[in-house]
Amino acid sequence: MAWNTNLRWRLPVTCLLLQVALVVLFGVFVRYDADADAHWIDDRLSQNISSDMDNEFYYRYPSFQDVHVMIFVGFGFLMTFLQRYGFSAVGFNFLLAAFGIQWALLMQGWFHHYDQGYIFIGVENLINADFCVGSVCVAFGAVLGKVSPIQLLIMTLFQVTLFSVNEFILLSLLEVKDAGGSMTIHTFGAYFGLTVTWILYRPNLHQSKERQSSVYHSDLFAMIGTLFLWMYWPSFNSAVSNHGDAQHRAAINTYCSLAACVLTSVALSSALHKKGKLDMVHIQNATLAGGVAVGTAAEMMLMPYGSLIVGFICGIISTLGFVYLTPFLESRLRIQDTCGIHNLHGIPGIIGGIVGAVTAACANSAVYGKEGLVHAFGFKGSWTSSTQGKFQAAGIFISLAMALVGGSIVGMILKLPFWGQPSDENCFEDAVYWEVPEDQKNTASRPEDPTLNPLEP
């Protein structure tokens, strides 16, 4: 399979076409919302609003910036753990996210903020666009090292579209609560990515095996990603919750869940090594599972101990997944999951959906207060906690179905031979798509590996 990996015309044309289309669509559709438009001051004066602080900007902007860091530095650096794929990890993540947020502003705008021919955007849209791209970053983890940047752009185009459809079904049609995106972001993103990588199965990937590991400093770079994800996850799960107590509570619950998750991840990592040593892969990934798994329920009255229990369980399951499930998926199901997203986003995402459904089903006015219950869930008419719980559960299945069907179709498209994908022996290698510095070139054709010459693919 000697594909042509010279992207000289294909990548520029793809980028420019997409960007021109975005400019045109933005020109036709996108406008500032009331809080970001210069007319805001006229509205305020006419309404006698006393404080500039009422602008939505001040409720959401700090959280937005934290989420922004998670997408670009968090996901980007988390994937730099491979010894010769750091440029691609952080660079392609940068590219796909920069494209994805623009496309997401449009897609999500059409579904949720479309009025009289225009999409009106404000800071909450920026956050939701980052969220949407988060699911693409998750899927990127599954195919990391095995696809070209063009394939990533194509995948982003379709995945953002499907994400927005799925999100619309869940949030608007089923009135599901999913502020931190356990279902819409993580479950959908993970199973979408896993399906794509399953379709793109490479039987001879072992030829790139030596590059599919880390070096000492690449693991430290990856820890930058891990820690920024871990630290800012409370902002992620609270960013689009209701003002006040819901945002406040979501941050507390996520903080608790993540803390518990670290201890059980460390415990399992050590227990599963024959000499009790810790494995960086687990510390980099499993410690984050607690954040994924409280995504849906974080803004609910999960209680701090409930969050600890969720984190406790996910640290264990996620680490077990890295040790036992990932090798099994690869050898038996032909699912080559580079970053182990199934353990970090897949299973914890489903757990998060379930926790959310149960927590919602248990909601009552004793716990939430009379107005609080309505405020938190928007109950009206015959809609009760029990109904909410059932619809939450349905959301999990719909997200899974969208991911599997969508991933299959997109996988097929990406299997076409002209996207510039690397051959099996050139996977996980920056030199295929990047001009690399001399120190990496020198180690490229090592004596123990005479056939490899990624510099002239």
Added chain:
Amino acid sequence: MAWNTNLRWRLPVTCLLLQVALVVLFGVFVRYDADADAHWIDDRLSQNISSDMDNEFYYRYPSFQDVHVMIFVGFGFLMTFLQRYGFSAVGFNFLLAAFGIQWALLMQGWFHHYDQGYIFIGVENLINADFCVGSVCVAFGAVLGKVSPIQLLIMTLFQVTLFSVNEFILLSLLEVKDAGGSMTIHTFGAYFGLTVTWILYRPNLHQSKERQSSVYHSDLFAMIGTLFLWMYWPSFNSAVSNHGDAQHRAAINTYCSLAACVLTSVALSSALHKKGKLDMVHIQNATLAGGVAVGTAAEMMLMPYGSLIVGFICGIISTLGFVYLTPFLESRLRIQDTCGIHNLHGIPGIIGGIVGAVTAACANSAVYGKEGLVHAFGFKGSWTSSTQGKFQAAGIFISLAMALVGGSIVGMILKLPFWGQPSDENCFEDAVYWEVPEDQKNTASRPEDPTLNPLEP
């Protein structure tokens, strides 16, 4: 001293036991406070509060996230300067802090937020938990490279407990002001850690000497830690101050002090080298001393020039400490202080306590305004500036006494031979507790060091 460093059962059991205990205690005691509880909306409606912005979340959350970054990325990466101890620096810091914040929520909660059988937590508790763990991170700096993760967890358990007792004595009984924790965090943390490392003295540590230095890129990783600590320190010192002018002033003072500290650190670093070259150790550490030393007084009317003077002095003293005091402590007093915390947290912490006492003693209504003076210090009855100053000074001595006594006891406990600590020739070596990548393994048994084989301890 051939201790068994295989932690296969000990570390998992320790982590799981601690985490199970935390889950149970949280279940019994911890609830959301009024601003994070779903009843908040009912309360608001009944009180006609006009803006959601009054939720404490919006006053504290941005500062909280900055503090969170300081604890996990700041302290974690600051300690990655050692050439073969980056995984442990950032990983063990992650572990102890994740455990510590949970335990601190309970300990500080019992002392300060206990009401009718419950601890009520909100964003301020999260900040205070991070603060408390900050003192453990400080102490970790003294024993870095010489202890096992189990010892760190045990140390954290006790240190958080003692921190909370000391904090209660200072803040609640003596009504001392210490928003940035010069006394409670830095003085206590530093002398606690120094006492522990003194008890754990290793006479043959020179056997690990070659690993007790940096490599080029490890020093750059450490600069990530330094800069995030330096940049976010204004948030640290202002995070729990009174709303409004106090938070505002604390940020300004810390900004000023830190800036001045950089120039004098650089000046001394160059002046003390025979060829005038700068030493990364000073740039990584002494530049931060100004933040420590305005911890107590930052929220007071220290004045910008007062802050500059504090930073000026601390940059000088801290750098002098690294050059002259640390070697002296090691050779004469048998205090092996890996990161030089005495220079960054010990002396500057005491200076900070003194600056705070003097500034408080000088407070008067001409400077603070009539209401401002009461608002800032909570004076009532016969309590005057002079009384406040004396109690502030007492706080320094109490913190020191708690640190020395507590550190001695905890040091004794950690000296027991079954915690999995490394032998003297295996200190500062990740391979003892971590599965390390091939590139580090290959350099492990270097020709010039034939006796070392950390991979099979």
Added chain:
Amino acid sequence: MAWNTNLRWRLPVTCLLLQVALVVLFGVFVRYDADADAHWIDDRLSQNISSDMDNEFYYRYPSFQDVHVMIFVGFGFLMTFLQRYGFSAVGFNFLLAAFGIQWALLMQGWFHHYDQGYIFIGVENLINADFCVGSVCVAFGAVLGKVSPIQLLIMTLFQVTLFSVNEFILLSLLEVKDAGGSMTIHTFGAYFGLTVTWILYRPNLHQSKERQSSVYHSDLFAMIGTLFLWMYWPSFNSAVSNHGDAQHRAAINTYCSLAACVLTSVALSSALHKKGKLDMVHIQNATLAGGVAVGTAAEMMLMPYGSLIVGFICGIISTLGFVYLTPFLESRLRIQDTCGIHNLHGIPGIIGGIVGAVTAACANSAVYGKEGLVHAFGFKGSWTSSTQGKFQAAGIFISLAMALVGGSIVGMILKLPFWGQPSDENCFEDAVYWEVPEDQKNTASRPEDPTLNPLEP
């Protein structure tokens, strides 16, 4: 040219003299502004202000911290791409910025916040001081690797002074809008730095050529800088805008422009390489040009699609600049621009000024609302959009003139032979000014380069 690079006395004396002067000047002039002074509470009580949130601190502090990160981590790490100059990049940037922010607080204070003998400072002053230093960081990029830390301090002293004069002319005399500093920060900073490096032309710089490239991990460190600049740029451009819609809009516009810029930078980088490979230099730098170029207009009603167009164009022009213009400037005009600031700050800065002028000239009450127009531009009397546009355009030329004249004079001063500058064969080498770890020392005198011995300069 064997200059003496031993800074043992010169650097300490320079730092200490500057810092002592700053302490004295702060003592004489600097006080807290009303929102940071303890009297604030008295004022509030007398004015019946209901919420602590009205303190300016809460409007600006999150943005301030983001800007702070951009200056110290963003610029600092962006410049670590050189293989043997990481300590200097991040360390000297730290030094000059720490000095510069103090001096900027004074200079900008005298021009804008001087009242009855005092400068009153608050959080907005901290942001503006960071902004001012940003222009010095830009100029540092041009001379990176070729100057001593003393030269950088001298340059900072003069550049901050000139920046403040220029800023006063633009913002106060011409009433130009330039919230994100396309003119005052980027245009001024870039052409100032280019003029300085032109005066400091080194004909034999090729002797250091092999060190003027990156290694694999140095490029990853640089990406930390790039991403923090990129992510926080919306905060940079909105940090000092009017409360409410202006801040909100500035963030949205910058977010859009930067996203578009990534795609066109990637497109051009690939298209300009004969095998279609991406170049890290472009990804690290050109992707940021969109943030520079919406600096002036971000707070105006540029519209999201307008922002996309600006980013689109700047990604292309900036990448073209790196490929064609930088080599031309060096070979023909003797401008040795280490980081290519002309492509990232120079041209995009001018474009930003033009975009701002055009956007301002087109402002009308249909777009801004009646009050909104006055609120946004402060129009009064005969001052119209057209006048505003002309004055905006004038601002570009004044900034350029100040940069060229100021840069020439400062360049002359820096050319004096006693500042400890490195010889041509020792440029881009940390070992000249830093005690470097063993691993870098060992590679210093490589066989292919026998004459180099930077350790004994």
